[in-house]
Amino acid sequence: MRTLIYLLIGILFGITMFKSEAASWFRIYEMFKFESFHMYGIIGSALILGILFIQTIKRFEIKSFYGEKIVFTPKTKSFYRYLIGGIIFGLGWALAGACPGPMFTLVGAGYIPILVVIAGSIIGTFLYGILKDKIPH
């Protein structure tokens, strides 16, 4: 049952990513050129609603569907890892035109070369796992 719920959430997510064009390489390029409001609209509207949802949950201590307390784990405090990691991610995001969610959506949409990007990102994650103790955090 839970599996089915997660599958449906994923399907909803995939359709949203494809139809909103957030999975389009062109839209990412346009966003970084500041030549369209499109992507800012998608992320901005999600953000405004997201803030409202999370603040409401916190204020009224709303329980999850299973009656458990909802815990938000704060991100660990640091500066360099977020800035440097963010910059590296941004370079890849603009070049490949896809972030880790839409990448998988594009597989379903039938673009074969995206598999090369996914392979690259798995290797990248693996490299991080190996190098993590040697780089500043």
Next chain:
Amino acid sequence: MIACILLLLIMLGKNFGMSSNLRTLCTLCGAGKTSDFFKFDWKTQKWNLIVVLGAIIGGYIGAHFLSNTSAVALNPETISDLKSFGFESAGTAYLPSEMFETSALLSFKNIILLILGGLFVGFGARYAGGCTSGHAISGLSNLQLPSLIAVIGFFIGGLTMIHLIFPLLF
């Protein structure tokens, strides 16, 4: 819609973050032998892999059943910009055919660019502890300063790539 997905996952006691799946996939490939970073019980992340499977199916549905045309209506300036870089498909396709048509796999340069793009995304996402969904949506929604720093980083990287590196690559 994206915020609703975030809300659903939170209400199910989970969190919204897609790049963690890349780490889970590493563990599934046996990376636990090489680094403690990959030593965890992947079954605790099974729910997220199922979301990924759903995202693949969703992409198929979106592309095959819900779209008459998938051409992206770009800003005309963006189109002429891209054409000057040699992306003739700008304005008439969903993805640049020069990079994402199956025939583009015959270009050595293109394969290198795709791998590099993926490498940076994978490495950067884990280094920064999240990607667009984990930081720009979940993290910022929770008003996390680290996520703001990461998102600023995303933009520094993206702007550098498109304004400074693209002219050298294309």
